[in-house]
Amino acid sequence: MRNRNRASKNSVAQEQEYFEGERLARLLKSIRREIESTKTLEGNSLPEKFWFKQQFAIGVNEVTRLLERMLPGSENGSSPQQSRVMCNNHKVPSVQLQAILIASDCNPKWLTKHLPSLASSRKVPLIFVKDKRGGSLRLGELVKLKTAIAIGVKARGNAINEIVEEILCGNEINLKTDCPI
Numbered sequence: 001m002r003n004r005n006r007a008s009k010n011s012v013a014q015e016q017e018y019f020e021g022e023r024l025a026r027l028l029k030s031i032r033r034e035i036e037s038t039k040t041l042e043g044n045s046l047p048e049k050f051w052f053k054q055q056f057a058i059g060v061n062e063v064t065r066l067l068e069r070m071l072p073g074s075e076n077g078s079s080p081q082q083s084r085v086m087c088n089n090h091k092v093p094s095v096q097l098q099a100i101l102i103a104s105d106c107n108p109k110w111l112t113k114h115l116p117s118l119a120s121s122r123k124v125p126l127i128f129v130k131d132k133r134g135g136s137l138r139l140g141e142l143v144k145l146k147t148a149i150a151i152g153v154k155a156r157g158n159a160i161n162e163i164v165e166e167i168l169c170g171n172e173i174n175l176k177t178d179c180p181i
Contacts, residue, residue, distance in 0.1 A: 018104065020130040027127075027167060028142060034159045035142075041159075052143050055160060057097065057152030060111055066097055066152055067115075070122045097124045098155040099164050101142075103135030104128045106149045115150060124152075125168050 019027050039051065046054070057063045100119055106112045119126050129135035140147040153164050 018128045018130050024129060024131060024138070028138060030163050030167075031142060031160065034163045038159045048144065055154060055156065055158075056143055057154060058143055058145070058148055060115070060150045063097070063100055063115065063150045063152040064118065066095060066154075067100075067118045067122050067124065070096060070124075072121050073123060096155040097122070097152040098161055099125045099127055099153045099168060101127045101129055101139055101151045101153070103139050103147075103149050104130040105135045112150060127167070 035055070038055070042051075052058065057066045097119075100115065102112055102115060116126060129139055131138050134147075136147040136149050139149070139151055142148070143151060153160065155161055
């Protein structure tokens with residue numbers, strides 16, 4: 001009985017971070033639109049797989065690795081010069097995560113249990129994706145994979161980062177009707 005009460009308190013505390021239904025569809029459609037526009041602006045010089053690796057940290061292991069390499073309490077959007085600080089004789093990589101998308105249907109749950117605390121210590125916001133069809137399937141579609149439990153959006157200063165910033169600020173996403181995606 002005690003565990004049930006604790007679980008209900010956690011779900012209420014994180015409810016505003018969940019994207020589902022129409023709100024999720026708008027989120028994914030706008031990100032997909034920005035991915036396509038960014039790919040065309042950059043000229044598609046790289047194969048798609050490598051291009052996605054430059055823009056996103058795909059998978060729980062890669063997201064965890066990047067979070068662990070970031071300085072605790074580091075500010076998002078800091079310049080690469082500020083983030084290349086010497087720490088224990090190691091250079092901290094200039095790659096910063098702007099936000100992390102996590103599928104809420106992950107089974108077993110312990111695969112992503114560490115991400116909220118690690119992300120909060122690095123001041124990286126989380127976006128939980130919840131869908132009847134499966135959040136991991138929806139996230140996988142975003143990066144052209146079958147499934148993805150966690151996707152970290154790398155701060156690279158492009159259109160993808162701009163739309164994620166709008167989402168994080170709580171601005172409503174305006175979808176154009178002429179959007180081909």
